């Protein structure tokens with residue numbers, strides 16, 4: 001049974017349609033990503049799933065329950081990562097976790113959670129004194145302190161430096177390994193590629209693609225670009241006559257071969273047969289970035305930047 005079911009979700013803010021028609025389901029133990037440009041409706045979608053907003057249309061289920069109608073039962077099983085701006089700056093890390101754990105019947109051991117998240121030394125530190133990375137880890141701890149079966153994490157690593165981002169990815173993988181199903185909103189392709197089993201790309205309130213990151217990129221007819229320096233001079237025709245190869249060009253002593261998905265194997269076999277070694281070999285594969293561009297027609301997922309968005313309770 002899917003852990004999260006979203007069928008034809010629709011949500012308006014007055015005249016503005018934030019979510020026009022979104023459907024997907026998330027299986028148990030999955031990390032499911034929602035990717036899309038600014039204003040696509042990602043946050044609104046997960047806020048409806050989390051029961052923080054009431055949908056205007058469609059059907060939502062979390063563990064078979066209605067997030068609004070069965071609110072108290074859903075809250076016991078669902079952890080939602082809060083926007084960190086919502087915590088009072090004077091609240092200490094340990095106090096915040098103790099407070100949040102008191103809301104749950106079967107909370108996790110919050111002291112252990114602090115250690116796992118590398119926040120042990122900060123237990124007595126006030127929220128306002130934490131670094132951005134520490135605040136982010138605290139917000140993840142708060143989402144997990146209720147021992148949820150499902151966690152919703154919105155812009156998990158926005159504002160983190162690359163090292164903190166990688167640490168957070170490892171943490172999320174370990175959370176998933178404990179059996180938690182994770183719904184992740186992200187602006188970062190690398191994050192989706194690294195963490196997500198499947199990704200829904202949302203644009204203007206609709207799902208425009210839904211697949212594994214590998215399938216999303218493989219479905220594109222994006223060329224492989226192979227660069228290398230041959231150990232001995234070679235003729236372009238040696239490679240350009242291969243059916244898998246579209247073009248051969250040079251920059252200095254470097255050869256650039258452009259071809260389809262099988263080009264690398266064909267080029268490597270031809271060079272080997274001629275006794276030519278390929279030095280400084282690099283292969284550029286299509287990435288989720290390319291897929292995103294092809295799907296949405298935009299060449300980047302805009303950086304959301306720092307933001308404070310208090311949740312407006314419009315139920």
Ligand SMILES: Nc1ncnc2c1ncn2[C@@H]1O[C@H](COP(=O)(O)OP(=O)(O)OP(=O)(O)O)[C@@H](O)[C@H]1O
Nearest residue numbers: 013016018037038039040041042043044045304312
């Ligand atoms: N409380 C609100 N009142 C009115 N309009 C809103 C509200 N929240 C969001 N919107 C609008 O709804 C649309 C979808 O917003 P949403 O925040 O869900 O998108 P998003 O994909 O999460 O964007 P971002 O990546 O910028 O967070 C946008 O046009 C946004 O301006």
